[in-house]
Amino acid sequence: MTERTRLTTTETVYEEGSWLFTVRDQYGEPDEVLLVPCEDESDGPVEAWINRCTHEAQRFDRGFGAPMRDGQLVCPKHGSMFDACSGYCDNGDAADTTLVSVDLAVEDGAVYLTDDSYEFAHAGSIEDGGTEGAEGEGTDEEGRDDESDDDMPSSTSHIGF
Numbered sequence: 001m002t003e004r005t006r007l008t009t010t011e012t013v014y015e016e017g018s019w020l021f022t023v024r025d026q027y028g029e030p031d032e033v034l035l036v037p038c039e040d041e042s043d044g045p046v047e048a049w050i051n052r053c054t055h056e057a058q059r060f061d062r063g064f065g066a067p068m069r070d071g072q073l074v075c076p077k078h079g080s081m082f083d084a085c086s087g088y089c090d091n092g093d094a095a096d097t098t099l100v101s102v103d104l105a106v107e108d109g110a111v112y113l114t115d116d117s118y119e120f121a122h123a124g125s126i127e128d129g130g131t132e133g134a135e136g137e138g139t140d141e142e143g144r145d146d147e148s149d150d151d152m153p154s155s156t157s158h159i160g161f
């Protein structure tokens, strides 16, 4: 039995045009996965692809949604277009390649991650999960005055009688 994680709904993927989330692979390394609408009845209604072009390590969705045109995913770097249903590209620099697919299940309008190779980390891009790092920096600024009177002129106020 495969463990599965509920990601979102097919409705959200269609409304937003695409839906990005972050996974961890077997080695614990983060990667991004893109859900896209696939209108082809035999495949759809939603497909999942690793958020990276096959030509160069270019992300399709760079944090503002994936560029799509006529059911195709468009690489923002050199413009190759990939079929959203099959992942196949027949044009431009990425011609004759196929995107890396991620296994999904769709049930009652909900989309589940069922791929054994990936574990769900969080919604959004890899960076969206790293907010703790930014907070860490702020705490350093509250340095206590007792420890910071090296050359500070204000430290003269400590001279007592």
Ligand code: FES
Pocket (backbone or CB within 6 Å): 053, 054, 055, 056, 057, 058, 075, 076, 077, 078, 079, 080, 092, 093, 094
């Ligand atoms: S990086 Fe995508 S086509 Fe070149």
